[in-house]
Amino acid sequence: MLGVVVAVQVIEGNLLQPVIQSRTVSLHPAVVMLAVTGGTAVAGILGALLAVPLTAAASGVVAEWRETAGRPGTSQDADVPGS
Numbered sequence: 001m002l003g004v005v006v007a008v009q010v011i012e013g014n015l016l017q018p019v020i021q022s023r024t025v026s027l028h029p030a031v032v033m034l035a036v037t038g039g040t041a042v043a044g045i046l047g048a049l050l051a052v053p054l055t056a057a058a059s060g061v062v063a064e065w066r067e068t069a070g071r072p073g074t075s076q077d078a079d080v081p082g083s
Helices: 002-025 029-069
Strands: none
Touching: 002 029
8 A cells, every 4th residue: 555655656746747837837847857856955845846936937037038139129239328
């Protein structure tokens, strides 16, 4: 009986959770697993809880930054008077 409980927990924690979280926050499952592992290593349980939302936020910021940087006319040099 204990083996069944352990097996279910392992499957849920290592397979289902990353897949479900990755679909929810639009991240690859491997990124979710790495974020949770890194968050746990750095800050324990609190790090594990905050790892996926922080990674998703960072991913959104980087995507927005890339999109903005690629637009013509948004160069920071254009805002400097006298140039």
